[in-house]
Amino acid sequence: MTNTTTAQHLTAIDLLRGRDFPDEPVRSAMVESGPGFHVAQLRGDEQLWDADPADVQETAQEYRAELEGLISALCLRWGEPEVLDLADHLERVAMGMPVRPPLGVLCGQVPRVHAWRAEGRWIAVGLGEGGPGMPVFQLLAAVGRADTAG
Template structure:
């Protein structure tokens, strides 16, 4: 049931129009949707990573059957480029602050990215999805 809920969320986000980019962005800047797929379940901290990774893998298998194998995209370079002062467009900047790597598909003019957040203090790991028309930098 969890995989089905995650897929329904992804499908809903893909169908929604994008909101206007926040801040002083030009009106034609591509918007995006960023959502946490896995938030409600609590497991022991040493099991969080495995649980989130298993859920990501299950979603990736189904999306792979629909759209083909994902690209695996490391966000490390975006983090390094941002640290050097480069402005990274959203949602890629937000993802790179929270996720090490993503599974990525392009379908119908939109990118779909899923990834597991890094451990940050007491915050539980999360399974994130981003849907955007903006190409990865």
């Protein structure tokens, strides 16, 4: 991970924070948006199905380091984050129960997020790691209304 990568991720998060929320769900290759939220893939879809386990481990370490660097940079802006485990939200989605956006989108992709409330928005970052047999990685950022609750 480089400072350039962190700077690029911060720029992407700032752009999301400045965007209006759409009235209807909208999806592009890198961003899913809806009433009250945006979720963006900062880096991802590295699928290592047939890769050597050492390569998978190295990729996982790269992603974790990238997330930690981003968290550190965001802590400098907004202080310590709230760490939110999304397992309960995933369970609610699986049972067909409502989950407030963007948590309903995030819970299917990352197990937890680091989140801040700043300048009228809720901002979170998280890392999705598929796991054994499903080596897929993605670094996500989300922006929601300030009243997005954990």
